[in-house]
Amino acid sequence: MLLVIRTHYNFREVEARWRTKWKSSRCFSVFEDLDRPKYYVLEMFPYPSGRLHMGHFRNYTLGDVIARFRRAQGFNVLHPIGWDAFGLPAENAALERKIAPAQWTDSNIAAMREDFRLMGLSLDWSREVTTCSPDYYRHEQKMFLDFLARGLAYRKESLVNWDPIEQTVLANEQVIDGRGWRSGAPVEQRLLTQWFLRSTAYAEELLAGLETLDRWPEKIRVMQANWIGRSEGARARFAVTGRTDSVEIFTTRPETLFGTAFCALAPHHPLSIALAETDPDLAVFLQDCKRTGTSEATLETTETKSYRTHVTVRHPFVDTWELPLYIANFVVMDYGTGAIFGCPAHDQKDMDFAIKNNLPVKVVVVPFNTDPVIFTAMLESSGRAFEGEGVLIHSDFLNGLDSVTARHAAMAQLEKTGHGYRHVHYRLRDWGVSRQRYWGCPIPVIHCPKCGIVPVSESDLPVTLPQDVDITGYGNPLERHPTWKHVSCPVCGGVAQRETDTLDTFFESSWYFLRYCAPHSAQALDCPAVTYWMPVDQYIGGVEHAVLHLLYARFFVRALRDCGYLTLDEPFTGLFTQGMVCHVTYQCPDGQFVHPEDVNRSRDGGMVRRQDGAPVTVGRSEKMSKSRKNIVDTAHIIEKYGADSARLFILSDSPPDRDLDWTDSGIDGAWRYINRVWRLGTRAMTMQPVERLPYNMLGHSPAALFRQAHKTIAKVTEDLENLRFNTALASIRTLTNAMEKLAGDQVGANWAYHFTLETVVRLLAPITPHLAEELWQEALGHTHLLAQAPWPRPDSTLLGETTVVLAVQVNGKLRGTIVVKKCDDLSKLETAAMAIPNVQTCIAGKRIRKVIVVPNRIVNILTS
């Protein structure tokens, strides 16, 4: 039979063929099979922005390698996909392009589905979920009602960024330098009554749960723990002179209360507002404080402003001690009680405040074994607060106690006198889920003037969004819709209004992974399916989701559990956070950024803009973003190099949790390697029947290759289990290098070569699946799908080494190496080390003080 040897790998034809075969064989569609262990691989589902960007490409490649690897290992792998389809960009597109959010979203999904198809992912498309579909969000409306019934959803006032021109609430992202991004108007803080979920009720459980997540990155657990921010301390009340109310503060250091110099309230504190009624200057100050955004970064970095009120507060321990009461813009109503006490000597922020406002600095803690007088003088002159622990002074009943003892004594005194109590404070706040936007899930309640808040009855779900909406960028579209909100009250039948707020899009992403288990079920969650598939074994996504999404989802699952939906605590037992994909930026002298595809290399080696030949400077590599135009289009890359090359490149060099630089030479290199492997395969296509040589060939070159192949199986298996794709590929490359070194006409017929080729193909199957399938069939003659073949197993008898390279140091410096048989006899190793000529010259004439021998690793000879 005449065999046609193709010298050039035709990825277009090959990739299309195997995509079709996988699809027609339905080999990635799964069902619950109790006889097989399950494995749930999930990448964070994409927002349908229109194009698949390299960040997505990296995310789904990582997930697909894991899915294919685990499938080969015999797991029943669930690997679903869907669309996080509600969100702000659709409304922006509606405004800019006069296209309905639903239509824009649908066409984006269609485009991205095609991009995904070309990647060759082993996804179960039969489970596709789209969150903006009423079939999806009807279930979360029910969940919301269950939360409401259980007291997990409630309303309260909170601050938003308000654009006075557009009459809309702005996202933090839409506030640029304190102004609305479209209107340019200065943003104001505004109080709005909004829906919240009582996530703080789960603060302790969410914190404790982190302990069980041993397959999460340590840094993410630390970030979440800090976000929850548990701190033990006390609440104390300072009575307001001449009024019946008091100022309640929280402190972790009640022992420093005798050092108090002032109290301060948040501008939105009820007492601040009450005092402003009789104090016009304060009213002006409060107005002034509103002229800023609401994000923490903004609040923490704006210049501190304060106002001294005309009232004083009385110290909880000394009723006659009156302290000034300030209103300050750096005190946040959402955090703690919205009030603080200031202790300048022992808190740097308070110290700065005291210096600015000429307040007394009273030292009440001195470091252990320090002279109080000298220390006090030093502290006062330096302006540096002492925030450490020590011994209490000038503190009445606390004098002489150490900080910790004093803390408890102070708390006991507060409780005894009724001026305070022990309290555990969490930084975590309840989750505000209200959004004054159109493109989100309607909150299914009705406001009735007589009956109050009435839940929409279950039979009336879903509450769907109106199609005929006018997105003008002015006001809230649902609020302004002529008919949608007008309904009759389900209870009394009177005139009533729908809630016009929609849910935060994090609501959808908090349970989509549960819906994938049974996406077509009439029930929100199909219990047997959820029980079988959950929890997610490996979740993969961007590190930017470390806190918000991942914490909301952990909370949400617990809330569902308590509403009887499921029995599960943690949704994701394994988490991997990938790094960003970066690219150099190109910029013209006029400051304009240039897209990589519009840059040409000029004759003198410089870079120029294609259209006009303007010189282009190459800037440093940054996260790919539209604004910097440093985006590489995935569809173009796949068209030019094929999906396998792109997958290979993205996995090759950078470890997946680090940022990755996209480079032209890198993708070229991947493409060349694909062709090298292809050529290794074509060598075998001419092969005659394989002659099986006996094991006693070990030691000869082909046998050494055989041994190396087994070692590579072991190494790659271990690396893939630990998501070390870059080192897995390095060892596969080392193996193929060895194959190329094998010379001679009959190489292709050599059984060790054949085995090694098969090994390489099987190890590459998760990484470059199309190439691997092609070689599996064409070069190795298999007839079934590699996608369904089992993972290779190494022969453990071939893994061990009998010799080691022993490093020999003299006084910690390397002076030679020797190859020795593995051996635990310290004196033998020492003798061998001493025999090295270079070692001899180094120790000549010196007394040997000590010899450290670490068997099979190193010998260190110390001389005097």
Place this chain on the structure above:
RNA sequence: GCCCGCUUGGCGAAACUGGUAAACGCAACGGACUUAAAAUCCGUUGGCUCAUCGGCCUUGCUGGUUCAAAUCCAGCAGCGGGCACCA
């Protein structure tokens, strides 16, 4: 401002519990093949020094612990992510 990371050759990186720093690749250079180019193949490549053997230096910076530090500890710098309405 607060929280969390990262930093190793010209570049991406490797080094598993402290034990030979730089595996694997990219780029560059030299050579083979070719009329030529591309592709491919072979070789060199951390820096300084040396005829050779070898020697000295080198993991952001400054200290510390240790026989031994990229790795552990303390301090500092630079860069990046998050900060609750971008997703």
